[in-house]
Amino acid sequence: MPKKAILCVDDEEMILTSLKDQLQNHFEDRYQYEFAESADEALEVVEELSEDGMEVLVILSDWLMPGMKGDEFLIKIHERFPGIVTVLLTGQADEAAIEKTRQHANLHRCLFKPWSEKELIETLVSGLEKT
Amino acid sequence: MNSARQNIMVVDDTVANLKLLADILADQNYSVRPVPDGKLALSAAQAHPPDLILLDIMMPDISGYDVCIQLKADERTRDIPVIFLSAKSDVTDKVKAFSVGGLDYVTKPFQAEEVIARVETHLKLRRLQKELEEKNERLEDTLRQLKTTQDQMIQREKMAALGQLIAGVAHEINTPLGAIRASISNVTKAMENSIERLPLLFGELSAQQRSDFMALVKTALSNTERLSSREARKTRKLLTKKLASREINEAASVAATLVNMRVYKNLPPFMALLKAPNNTFIVQTAYQLVMQQNNSQNIVMAVERASKVVFALKTYTHFDESGKKLKADLAQSIEVVLTLYHNHLKHGIEVSTHYEDAPEILCYPDELNQVWTNVIHNAIQAMEGRGRLDIRIGRQNGNIRVRFTDSGPGIEAAILEKIFDPFFTTKRAGEGSGLGLNMVRRIIDRHEGKIEVESYPGETTFSFLFPIEAG
Numbered sequence A: 001m002p003k004k005a006i007l008c009v010d011d012e013e014m015i016l017t018s019l020k021d022q023l024q025n026h027f028e029d030r031y032q033y034e035f036a037e038s039a040d041e042a043l044e045v046v047e048e049l050s051e052d053g054m055e056v057l058v059i060l061s062d063w064l065m066p067g068m069k070g071d072e073f074l075i076k077i078h079e080r081f082p083g084i085v086t087v088l089l090t091g092q093a094d095e096a097a098i099e100k101t102r103q104h105a106n107l108h109r110c111l112f113k114p115w116s117e118k119e120l121i122e123t124l125v126s127g128l129e130k131t
Numbered sequence B: 001m002n003s004a005r006q007n008i009m010v011v012d013d014t015v016a017n018l019k020l021l022a023d024i025l026a027d028q029n030y031s032v033r034p035v036p037d038g039k040l041a042l043s044a045a046q047a048h049p050p051d052l053i054l055l056d057i058m059m060p061d062i063s064g065y066d067v068c069i070q071l072k073a074d075e076r077t078r079d080i081p082v083i084f085l086s087a088k089s090d091v092t093d094k095v096k097a098f099s100v101g102g103l104d105y106v107t108k109p110f111q112a113e114e115v116i117a118r119v120e121t122h123l124k125l126r127r128l129q130k131e132l133e134e135k136n137e138r139l140e141d142t143l144r145q146l147k148t149t150q151d152q153m154i155q156r157e158k159m160a161a162l163g164q165l166i167a168g169v170a171h172e173i174n175t176p177l178g179a180i181r182a183s184i185s186n187v188t189k190a191m192e193n194s195i196e197r198l199p200l201l202f203g204e205l206s207a208q209q210r211s212d213f214m215a216l217v218k219t220a221l222s223n224t225e226r227l228s229s230r231e232a233r234k235t236r237k238l239l240t241k242k243l244a245s246r247e248i249n250e251a252a253s254v255a256a257t258l259v260n261m262r263v264y265k266n267l268p269p270f271m272a273l274l275k276a277p278n279n280t281f282i283v284q285t286a287y288q289l290v291m292q293q294n295n296s297q298n299i300v301m302a303v304e305r306a307s308k309v310v311f312a313l314k315t316y317t318h319f320d321e322s323g324k325k326l327k328a329d330l331a332q333s334i335e336v337v338l339t340l341y342h343n344h345l346k347h348g349i350e351v352s353t354h355y356e357d358a359p360e361i362l363c364y365p366d367e368l369n370q371v372w373t374n375v376i377h378n379a380i381q382a383m384e385g386r387g388r389l390d391i392r393i394g395r396q397n398g399n400i401r402v403r404f405t406d407s408g409p410g411i412e413a414a415i416l417e418k419i420f421d422p423f424f425t426t427k428r429a430g431e432g433s434g435l436g437l438n439m440v441r442r443i444i445d446r447h448e449g450k451i452e453v454e455s456y457p458g459e460t461t462f463s464f465l466f467p468i469e470a471g
Helices: A013-027 A039-051 A070-080 A095-104 A117-130 B015-027 B038-047 B064-073 B091-099 B112-204 B207-222 B229-245 B251-260 B268-274 B279-316 B330-345 B365-382 B436-446
Strands: A004-009 A031-036 A056-061 A085-090 A109-112 B007-011 B031-035 B052-056 B082-086 B104-107 B326-328 B349-355 B361-363 B387-396 B399-406 B450-456 B459-467
Touching (some): A004 A013, A013 A117, A013 B112, A031 B251, A056 A117, A109 A117, B007 B038, B031 B038, B038 B064, B052 B112, B082 B091, B082 B112, B104 B112, B112 B279, B112 B330, B229 B251, B251 B279, B326 B330, B330 B349, B330 B387, B365 B436, B436 B450
Parallel strands (some): A004 A031, A056 A085, B082 B104
């Protein structure tokens, strides 16, 4: 049975590196972890996985990135894959963008950098329960 | 004519003259105060300053000249126009009358019409003068208010720029802080896991496997290459296929862990180990060791990043209390602003910089930071967050030339000459005060520099020329 995936999107490699091991440490081998450094790359990844018949359960996305920002990206994802749980992880609170994502991408939660491991895991666990 | 009933003081020691003048002026509807000697005239004028004084020169005790001198010496009576009356018609007397502060001179015996005409003229002049003074005062007051308002607006502009900067800096600092916090938890977890798993694993492994395991960990620790997410994904896919073709169990999971450990190049030495039935436990335990190094490196990188931002912030706000110019490197000061603006730029602006070797110049570094901030901020707004920004520093005829070229839509020729005017703005109300470029010009003026602007659709260049000091 193919594994299901969790996708993290952030233009900062240091963020992806630290998220990767947090996920690995907590969920171990239960999921496949995917990483993308931009929204465009993330869209490619989601398409590829979907072609391979692999389901993406949760997307954790930064908001402020070069090119497409997190709110726009998650809204796009939600239109195409309404079942994917969306989470924002942002270093800068932009209330309007968060609200937009809440309304148009069914945002599960917004986390703020620097996040704690506990809130990250709680958010992902509660998000995974929805899928 | 004199509806205001202006008050005229007449000073003469000859009662007949006093009466005659009082009658003439009263007929013209002036309010007249006849005074028979100089001393009384002074005290009366100080107590209730009249609008005009007709003053006889030849008087006992104190002469008209002395009365006039004392009137002019007193704040309360200084501005009252004085017309001298005298039988003396010598030129030197007239000259003296003017030199002590008299405005006019009427020779006795006088004509009523002449006295009236002169009185009217001087009252009118005095009134106009007063009006002018009042207007001047009002204008000065308005100017003061405008200056205060302008200072406030400049201050507000600076605060607004600072606000944007702080929002950007918050993001720039929160990113490394997030990485640090997460990596610390990873190091702690990985250490706990290693301590727990290593004895178990070593119990399961043969001597050869143990040695292979240590070699695997060493290979991982020695490779510091960092793959992009795209490269990692590609590598993982290839590796999964390769491992699957070698009949390795859980190929996808093992491949993912190996890529995380940066072991994907020279695999043959580890094939035996990877073929073991407990291969996922083996590679994941190895990864727990490597994870400690990975995350420590991540922390080092994050700390470096945060320090860079803090350093930039410190440099940005640095200014010398003495108000003297300091030697500074322009490229460095632009880099500081770019570091702080990284957050605003990275959305969709490709920044290229070309710095030729240029000497340090004497300048006000914090003010130049404001110039770069303004120009970069305007460029971002003009390009609506997407485009190219090219920054160059070079020498030109004894000057240092700093050029900022953006790929925005350009500035219309009709507007071009107004952009440095105070309060001129093309931004919507509330978005800009119209003081940004005005501030830029004033700062460049303070540096005896020059600004040149060239603008075409798709290419707008702001150039700043700074003289390189002799010696």
